[in-house]
Amino acid sequence: MIRFDDQRTIWVMETKTAAYAIGLCESGTINHIYFGEKLPYLSDYPNASIEAKYPYTLGSELSAEEFMGWSKAKFTEPCLKATFADHVRDVVLEYCSWSMTADTLTIVLKDQHYPLSVLVTYKLYEEFDIIERSATIVNESEQCVALEAVLSGSTYVPKHQNYRLGYLTGKWVGETQFDQMMLTTTKVVLESRRGTTSHFANPFYTLDPNGQATEKSGEVYFGALAFSGNWKITLEKDRLGLVKISAGVNDFDFSWDLKPHSNFTTPSFYIGYSNAGFGEASRNLHRLQRQHLLPAPARGELRKVLYNSWDATYFDFDEDLQAKLAVEAASIGVELFVIDDGWFGKRMNDKAGLGDWYVNPEKFPRGLNGLIEKVNALGMDFGLWVEPEMVNPDSDLYRAHPNWVYHFPTRLRTEIRNQLILNLAREDVREYIVGFMDELLSKHPIKFIKWDMNRNFSEPGNPEAPISEQREVWVRHALGVYEIVTKLKERHPKVLFQSCSGGGGRVDLGIIQYFDQVWTSDNTDAYDRLRIQEGFSFAYCAKIMEAWVSDEVHPLNQRKLSLKYRFHSAMMGNLGIGDNLLKWSDTEKEEARELVELYKNIRPIVQHGDQYRLLSPRNNELSATMYVNRSKDEAVVFIFLRSNSFASTLPKLRLDGLEDHALYLIEGEQQPISGKALKQVGIKLNLIGDFDSTVIRINRVG
Ligand code: GLA
Numbered sequence: 001m002i003r004f005d006d007q008r009t010i011w012v013m014e015t016k017t018a019a020y021a022i023g024l025c026e027s028g029t030i031n032h033i034y035f036g037e038k039l040p041y042l043s044d045y046p047n048a049s050i051e052a053k054y055p056y057t058l059g060s061e062l063s064a065e066e067f068m069g070w071s072k073a074k075f076t077e078p079c080l081k082a083t084f085a086d087h088v089r090d091v092v093l094e095y096c097s098w099s100m101t102a103d104t105l106t107i108v109l110k111d112q113h114y115p116l117s118v119l120v121t122y123k124l125y126e127e128f129d130i131i132e133r134s135a136t137i138v139n140e141s142e143q144c145v146a147l148e149a150v151l152s153g154s155t156y157v158p159k160h161q162n163y164r165l166g167y168l169t170g171k172w173v174g175e176t177q178f179d180q181m182m183l184t185t186t187k188v189v190l191e192s193r194r195g196t197t198s199h200f201a202n203p204f205y206t207l208d209p210n211g212q213a214t215e216k217s218g219e220v221y222f223g224a225l226a227f228s229g230n231w232k233i234t235l236e237k238d239r240l241g242l243v244k245i246s247a248g249v250n251d252f253d254f255s256w257d258l259k260p261h262s263n264f265t266t267p268s269f270y271i272g273y274s275n276a277g278f279g280e281a282s283r284n285l286h287r288l289q290r291q292h293l294l295p296a297p298a299r300g301e302l303r304k305v306l307y308n309s310w311d312a313t314y315f316d317f318d319e320d321l322q323a324k325l326a327v328e329a330a331s332i333g334v335e336l337f338v339i340d341d342g343w344f345g346k347r348m349n350d351k352a353g354l355g356d357w358y359v360n361p362e363k364f365p366r367g368l369n370g371l372i373e374k375v376n377a378l379g380m381d382f383g384l385w386v387e388p389e390m391v392n393p394d395s396d397l398y399r400a401h402p403n404w405v406y407h408f409p410t411r412l413r414t415e416i417r418n419q420l421i422l423n424l425a426r427e428d429v430r431e432y433i434v435g436f437m438d439e440l441l442s443k444h445p446i447k448f449i450k451w452d453m454n455r456n457f458s459e460p461g462n463p464e465a466p467i468s469e470q471r472e473v474w475v476r477h478a479l480g481v482y483e484i485v486t487k488l489k490e491r492h493p494k495v496l497f498q499s500c501s502g503g504g505g506r507v508d509l510g511i512i513q514y515f516d517q518v519w520t521s522d523n524t525d526a527y528d529r530l531r532i533q534e535g536f537s538f539a540y541c542a543k544i545m546e547a548w549v550s551d552e553v554h555p556l557n558q559r560k561l562s563l564k565y566r567f568h569s570a571m572m573g574n575l576g577i578g579d580n581l582l583k584w585s586d587t588e589k590e591e592a593r594e595l596v597e598l599y600k601n602i603r604p605i606v607q608h609g610d611q612y613r614l615l616s617p618r619n620n621e622l623s624a625t626m627y628v629n630r631s632k633d634e635a636v637v638f639i640f641l642r643s644n645s646f647a648s649t650l651p652k653l654r655l656d657g658l659e660d661h662a663l664y665l666i667e668g669e670q671q672p673i674s675g676k677a678l679k680q681v682g683i684k685l686n687l688i689g690d691f692d693s694t695v696i697r698i699n700r701v702g
Helices: 277-293 319-331 369-377 396-400 427-443 467-491 526-539 563-570 586-608 675-680
Strands: 002-005 010-014 018-024 030-037 080-083 093-100 104-111 116-125 130-139 145-156 163-169 177-183 187-191 201-209 220-226 231-237 243-249 256-258 262-265 268-274 306-308 336-339 381-386 448-451 496-499 517-519 545-549 574-577 610-615 622-628 634-643 663-666 690-700
Touching: 002 093, 010 104, 018 268, 030 145, 030 268, 130 145, 130 277, 145 268, 163 526, 177 526, 187 201, 201 231, 201 243, 201 277, 201 526, 220 231, 220 243, 220 277, 256 262, 256 467, 268 277, 277 526, 277 610, 306 319, 319 336, 319 369, 319 586, 336 448, 369 381, 381 427, 427 467, 467 496, 517 545, 526 545, 526 563, 526 610, 526 622, 526 634, 545 563, 563 574, 563 586, 563 634, 563 690, 574 586, 586 622, 586 634, 586 690, 663 675
Parallel strands: 306 336, 306 574, 336 381, 381 448, 448 496, 496 517, 545 574
Antiparallel strands: 002 010, 010 018, 018 030, 080 145, 093 104, 104 116, 116 130, 130 262, 130 268, 145 243, 145 256, 163 177, 163 201, 187 231, 201 220, 220 268, 231 243, 610 622, 622 634, 634 690, 663 690
16 A cells, blocks of 8 residues: 655555655655554654765765765765766756556656656555566657666665675576675675676575574565666665665666657566565565566466476487487376477587577478477477577578677677677567567477577677667667567467576576576586575575476586485476486386376475475575465475484474464374474474485375
8 A cells, every 4th residue: 555645745655564665855855764564653654854964974965865866966876877968967856746556656756957757666566565666767858868877776774773685696507595794884786797687696685684584583675676687786884874775777888878758667676575584575576476477378377397308418319319208208297398409400519500590400300390299199298499699600690690799890709608699689680589489489389488598798789789879788688588578479378488598597587577487507416406496495486496307416516316306306396307218217217207296296385385495405404495385275395304424313393384273284194283383393304314305295184
């Protein structure tokens, strides 16, 4: 609910348990007033005011502007920095008007002198205690305005407190690791300058006062940016008590030529508050994704068990080999059979072929449909890998259109994995991608696209565009991907899209509004995955998290894990299998069949239920994650033991998320037990040795 106090000109946005208040200051700016637990009365929320001045510090510096133009003596991170046609580089934004609908508040700010306005928007997701921030810059003049920094908004957490910052870092084969540190009096920048979201940092943060929050208790403020290009989140803490968080498009090497009578809308910045710890913060983000953000057609559908042949065959396959793998996959219960890299052009390795999206006639003399028919006859859907944004210099496409890649005419074109990036700022390039993808999807009954993106940007030149538009590529590329997938989904609404970028290099709240699921990491080692998947779960829901069962001895680190352990780890998200099934024994296939069957039974709880991180794999020999369905009558717990030593008895595992007074039966036990007892007393564990695991199902019986 949005409440307006016209006496004081303050707006209070109330969600289920939280409130976010802003107000008009005597300076004419819209300032932050309050963020935290909802208060009983409108009069409880303070006034908007500028604080006292100190020598060397103006009141404006101490004030908490929600959308600050770079002007006057303002030294913190601005949301808008621009140069007008007359070279004035000072954006003086003042409150003009406001409007609201049931769930959205829009504040209009106007520049004091120039016909430039900003619509600052807050959309409430009341049930999840989340607010979506964005801004639209409107140029109402007859001249261009050069935007040099445009963020989605600034937000604040209560002053004069210490905060612990939580964030996701990573690398290739080691994505989404959750790290924490105390936010000292400094400025911290989380960002990507790589052209896409990146493996190295993910646009998400948490802040908990004094580092006191746990999974189950305490206040947690969090934010996540919905953008898949260069992004930036800054956290500023000064000695005057202010803690300011700003997020949006990265201003590094950025500018946007805002033409007369045109707009620029920022990506959405989702901010939230939990007074029940990190667990509830994550669950609210997960619910938001499952109920609002994921692409609508398949949002409510369960994701299928897939097989992907990449780890099994790499580039070395033909129709015959794929057909043999398909028979095995179907026999263990796989529902979606995906062919990875290598089916097209002259793609025998990663040196050639990207860009030539015709079926390789040596590998598939009858085209792809011969194999697809076999896959469909086995009762499975068919999926295909593509990497549409890329080209190998050794390709017909590049030979025909060497200017279609980002480059600077006088510089070398740096190759990574022997490939260059197509310039999606160009309309003809976007049309070409829509064209070949549309043809591929029209000529073949394909139900799933694995869309890969295997390198970061270099030499981001767009030589045929005007100089004033050169630095727009960072945004135009990401918007180009969104536009292409939107067009393809309009034409092929039943096709699911997976976002992959050398593993989890492009996972964010922006991409998942276009893509139905993501590839979490090229690291499929089931033990390493526990850490990657735990970090992933801080920001993203299990339904979109693809996880594969792969080699018994993993090539990355030679760790040997049982089939059961590998399945259990992969069953915590969207189960897939990536191993060479032709090498599996009959006993392994039988065991796999049972485990796939188990997954299909628990899949609604895992994919659509609420997730509870019971024990973190970060610091524990024992780790556990639990999923509970929405009606709290079914649950499933995944438990993993690293090692047990000194003949120690494992502690009981205390569960969460169940109804206190309901009675539950633990799989394999005779005596029902209350939800409260499961929380307070816990369940006995029978794990032993190294790398043991178990999955326990729990059903409500009274
Ligand atoms: C990337 C992906 C892998 C696989 C290869 C194919 O590394 O993350 O899953 O698709 O490309 O080249």
